[in-house]
Amino acid sequence: MTTRRLLNCCFLGLLTCVACTRPNSEIQTAKANEPGPASTASAPAPAPVSLGASPSSTEPAPRVNSARAFQYVKEYVSIGSRKPGSPGHARAEQYILSKLKGDNVEVDSFTATTPVGNFPIHNIIAKFPGKKDGIIVIAGHYETNYPLPNGFVGANDGGSTTGLLLELANQFRGKPNDGYSIWLLWTDGEEAFVKWSDEDSLYGTKHLAERWQKDGTAARIKAFILLDMIGDADLDIQRDNNSTPWLSNLVYQAATTLGYQSHFFEQTTAIEDDHIPFAKIGVPVVDVIDIDYGYANAYHHTTQDTLDKLSPKSLQIVGDVVLRTIHYVNER
Numbered sequence: 001m002t003t004r005r006l007l008n009c010c011f012l013g014l015l016t017c018v019a020c021t022r023p024n025s026e027i028q029t030a031k032a033n034e035p036g037p038a039s040t041a042s043a044p045a046p047a048p049v050s051l052g053a054s055p056s057s058t059e060p061a062p063r064v065n066s067a068r069a070f071q072y073v074k075e076y077v078s079i080g081s082r083k084p085g086s087p088g089h090a091r092a093e094q095y096i097l098s099k100l101k102g103d104n105v106e107v108d109s110f111t112a113t114t115p116v117g118n119f120p121i122h123n124i125i126a127k128f129p130g131k132k133d134g135i136i137v138i139a140g141h142y143e144t145n146y147p148l149p150n151g152f153v154g155a156n157d158g159g160s161t162t163g164l165l166l167e168l169a170n171q172f173r174g175k176p177n178d179g180y181s182i183w184l185l186w187t188d189g190e191e192a193f194v195k196w197s198d199e200d201s202l203y204g205t206k207h208l209a210e211r212w213q214k215d216g217t218a219a220r221i222k223a224f225i226l227l228d229m230i231g232d233a234d235l236d237i238q239r240d241n242n243s244t245p246w247l248s249n250l251v252y253q254a255a256t257t258l259g260y261q262s263h264f265f266e267q268t269t270a271i272e273d274d275h276i277p278f279a280k281i282g283v284p285v286v287d288v289i290d291i292d293y294g295y296a297n298a299y300h301h302t303t304q305d306t307l308d309k310l311s312p313k314s315l316q317i318v319g320d321v322v323l324r325t326i327h328y329v330n331e332r
């Protein structure tokens, strides 16, 4: 997650800054009215994934196994700090790759020049084929912030998304897919090495967007869905003004259909994150992010970003919304 967020704190005088003034009691009240599936943290039985064809009214919507996703997060966070260039970073990569054995995996490697030296950067891409001509990318960064103390383990910031993406791989693996191909992308070098700026940030995705623009991949991407900080037990996803409106609307439609709308888009912000390099080259993008992590965002980029602040329920909500959004993108 980035260190520079452009919060539209007073947009039209109606919105308040989520990180500054919103009382937690308001958030809790909204969640108390939440219906149905969102009220359980237990893992549902895995259902067949229908990513392309229209599901009948009797067909259950595909759902992720949140207990399994949370177990991945737990194991991943136990690695500790995952700063670029560190042994923990290498172990993090090994962990992700160990869960993708037998899949079609590509590692996009290069050396990033940062204000504090050169670092090897590795974006990890797992590709699951579909019958339709086009690609849907689901992404999240996996490293931890370089300047923070080694005690920073990024349970939510990089950990939650890594685990959920691994669970999404389970949903796509070995299943026929009539829709677009799904590429899962664990990005590296998202965080600043010193201080967030256009130059010191988004190393992995800037490199990948340039590469995919040159080789024609970018033109085939129908949607780039970025996940960040989505494990927060107190889940409130903001609407991002830097995302593509129609794709944001599909995410909200998915959340509403699944009964999860109370966790989505009560607030609007403008986020700088891994989706930006792709937005700049014309790819439809959405950042599914909760930057209200702890009271006044107090846990963000601190050693308090630990597993106990997270909930399998939040992984369930976001994972299910992603699966439903994929279905809607295929239907467009």
Ligand SMILES: [Zn+2]
Binding pocket: 001, 002, 145, 157, 191, 301
């Ligand atoms: Zn971060």
